[in-house]
Amino acid sequence: MKSHFGLKLFSIVFIWFFTLGKPDLTSDKAALLTLRSRIGGKTFRWNVNQSTPCTWQGVSCENNRVTALHLPADQLYGVIPVGVFGNLTRLRTLSLRVNALTGQLPSDLAQCTELRNLYLQNNRFSGEIPSFLFKLHNLVRLNLAGNNFSGEISPAFNNLTRLGTLFLENNQLSGSIPELNLPKLVQFNVSYNQLKGSVPAKLRSMKSEAFEGNSLCGGPLGLCPGEKNITAGPVGEKNKKKKKLSGGAIAGIAIGSVIAFLIILLIIFLLCRKRSSRKTRAVDINSVKHPPEMEKPLGDGDGHDRNLGGGYSGAAAAAITAPSVPSAKADINNPGNKKLLFFGNASRFFDLEDLLRASAEVLGKGTFGTAYKAVLEVGTVVAVKRLKDVAIPEKEFREKIEIVGSMDHENLVPLRAYYYSVDEKLLVYDYMTNGSLSALLHGNRGAGRTPLNWEARSGIALGAARGIEYLHSRGPTISHGNIKSSNILLTKNYDAHVSDFGLAQLVGPTSTPNRVAGYRAPEVTDVRKVSQKADVYSFGVLLLELLTGKAPTHAILNEEGVDLPRWVQSVVREEWTAEVFDLELLRYQNTEEEMVQLLQLAIDCAAQYPDKRPTMTEVIRRIEEIRHSDVRHEQDPQPDVVNPDDS
CATH class of the missing domain: 3.30.200.20 (Phosphorylase Kinase; domain 1)
Incomplete structure (x- = not known):
């Protein structure tokens, strides 16, 4: 009897300890409060009396756990204590960039095995890059730039096979760059350290700016001492002499070039005359019901x-x-x-x-x-x-x-x-001089194109949101009804203006073609009766178009008929990867976090059910917060190796 009682008591105590030690939102809250008590900063105006930390500034939750902590540029200072991140084991994004944090990284960060995005740039962290980082195999973006890290760059970075971004510039790293075999790496920078030696073969396709400020050579930096040039030496000199052109050949080339130039001028003149003659035709604006x-x-x-x-x-x-x-x-x-x-x-x-x-x-x-x-x-x-x-x-x-x-x-x-x-x-x-957003996003993508950077795209998103929110403020039954990128017109300063509002009430249902389905909310059956929540859905698709560079009509041309929101969900799934963003956006550093936040807002707007979508007032607030976070630190517009022509 005593043995049975003792076994039962042991089971109760074991279950009690197991439950007490199981990580949950309560332990996450306790960890955040520990962080708050050990480092200073203006951000920590958290209401500790709330039962959940998910409403605190910079804290995001999923499935009753903290999954993201965003505290950028909030004047944080001090040393992060060990014992905080050991409880935040479901973190996928940690952003502490542009603060004044010091010391070494806490070792229990190694327990955040689901971490995808780690933004620690522009602090005062010191010591060698800790080896426990190389055990975070899910890392996609790692930014340690602008700190005081020293020592060599470890070849153990090769363990991070999913890494797409690695920024180590403006530290005190020394030694040589190891051979890095990271198949998904698209952004890399080690400039302004104390590195020396040759740039590894797999990194030689990077731009020279990624290596400047060091004692490096090879690849984009030119030949290293001792590397042979195929035209060097006597043989090379002999070949040069053999290939030297005679005076007659040079004269022939010059004459041929002049003739070719004159022919090109003649062609241009004829084309201009043809266009001019076309433009002088007289046609009544009222008679062009069926253009030729x-x-x-x-x-x-x-x-x-x-x-x-x-x-x-x-x-x-x-x-x-x-x-x-x-x-x-x-x-x-x-x-x-x-x-x-x-x-x-x-x-x-x-x-x-x-x-x-x-x-x-x-x-x-x-x-x-x-x-x-x-x-x-x-x-x-x-x-x-x-x-x-x-x-x-x-x-x-x-x-x-x-x-x-x-x-x-x-x-x-x-x-x-x-x-x-x-x-x-x-x-x-x-008349809007810069045309439509659709033209700028999907027009000429070849040489000479000026890509829309993050600042321009986020500004366009905010301007369009403000225009739509104004329409909604005029009454609960007033909506736009036809939100799409070709109805977002731009001034010469890229200020967004919403057009075609109110016209859906003037026309018949047959005048709206199927192409609008790419923006149409799933509950809309009559384009003349579009709710404000349906406008929010269309705006969400517009945001996805801004971020991905893909038109929603492209997505419905395949056999399965997958729309743009569904395509984004299929790419993103449970992690944020660079694959979803327009390659033109990935040319700019230090904006990944804001891009991810705007992507999440777009997904929220394009939710399947109307009551899950935010209001346009809430949309504006979130975009303003994203842009405010973006301007609180200095951006580095250095392009990476991504070629926009590949998109």
């Missing part, structure tokens, strides 16, 4: 302009002018309505006749009609949208368009005036 075959769009015809800036969905180049005012009036023959109606304080220095006389360029055919760039005789440039499939009565049209015209926000494309007749409905907008 020679004026087909240069884009892909699905509303995503590829090459031309300035406007709206699609891209087609054609010059059109009204031959005379009488002929224009003959086409627009609704008595009493032969004038433009302006909104508010819009300038009224032109009328319908001026508009019809203007030279115009067809920007393209979009969801709601054809858009034109019209240059008035006084030099003013406006955008004119000629609506199609509008069958509602005049009174209803005017009531709805008055609501659109009353919208006034710095991130909306302002509607200045409109014209209504039985046969024609014209809308006059401000």
Whole structure:
């Protein structure tokens, strides 16, 4: 009996100890409070009375465990004690960059075996790079730049086979660079250390900036002493002499070059004359209901302009002018309505006749009609949208368009005036000089392209969000209904303006083609009845497009019909990898963390169920926090080896 009682007591005590020692959110909270008590910083305004730390600033949780700790640029100082990270065993992201932390890294960080992203740059950590880091086999990004680490670079880095980013610059590392065989490595930098010797063969494809500030040679830094040049020595000199061109050959090459140059000039002159003759054709803006075959769009015809800036969905180049005012009036023959109606304080220095006389360029055919760039005789440039499939009565049209015209926000494309007749409905907008976001993302990706960097893309995301949030603030039933990258227009400073808002209420359901399905929320069945939560979904797809560089229409062309949100989920799964981001974004250092945060926001917006999506007000707050975190430290725009042409 006593033996049975003792066994039972032992079992109870064992279970009690096992439960007490099992890591959970309570132990995670205790670990965070220990960190808070041992190092200083302005961030630690945590409400310790809350039962969960998941609402604390910089703390993220999944499945009742802390999975991310983001405390960048928060004036943290002191030595991180041992015993904190041993309890935070589910951490996947740790960011303590741009602070004043000192000492060595705590050894219990080795227990965070699920760690993917470790950002410790720009602190004052010292000592050798600890060997326990080489046991964190799930590491994808490791940034130790801008510290006081010393000693040699260990060949044990080869244990981190999933590593895509390794930044070690601006430390006190010495010795040579070991042979690194990291198959997924795309970002690497060891500049401004005390390294010497030859750059290893597998790293010689990196840019020279990754190695400068050391005593290194080889690869992008030029030949090392003793390395042979195939043209060096007597044999090389002999070959040079043999290959020396005669005077006659040089003269022939020069004459041939001049002739080729003249031929090229002649071709350019003929092309310019042909284009000029095309642009002088006189076509009535009101008569271009069916443009001739020679004026087909240069884009892909699905509303995503590829090459031309300035406007709206699609891209087609054609010059059109009204031959005379009488002929224009003959086409627009609704008595009493032969004038433009302006909104508010819009300038009224032109009328319908001026508009019809203007030279115009067809920007393209979009969801709601054809858009034109019209240059008035006084030099003013406006955008004119000629609506199609509008069958509602005049009174209803005017009531709805008055609501659109009353919208006034710095991130909306302002509607200045409109014209209504039985046969024609014209809308006059401000002209946006930098074209659409779709054109910038998916246009020319060859040589000479200026890529959109992180600052520009995050700024565009914030501007577009503010424009949409303003629409939502006008009433719970007001939504945009057609959010996509070709409806985000940009000024010369890349300020984002949302266009085409309110037009879904004017047209019939057949006018919205299937291509919008790439942005359409799964619950939407009638494009004229789009909720604000559905707008949030479309904005989430837009964010994914900004981050991945892929158009959602591309994703639905394959056999399985996988959309962009689903593709991103399949790539990301339970970890953040560089594979999901546009290669043009990976050219910039020190923005990976912000990119990951914006990616998470995009996924939240594109949630399957509407009640899981944030409001646009919440979206703006999160983007502002991401951008605020980004500007608190100095960015290094050094490009890596990623070639944008490979995308």
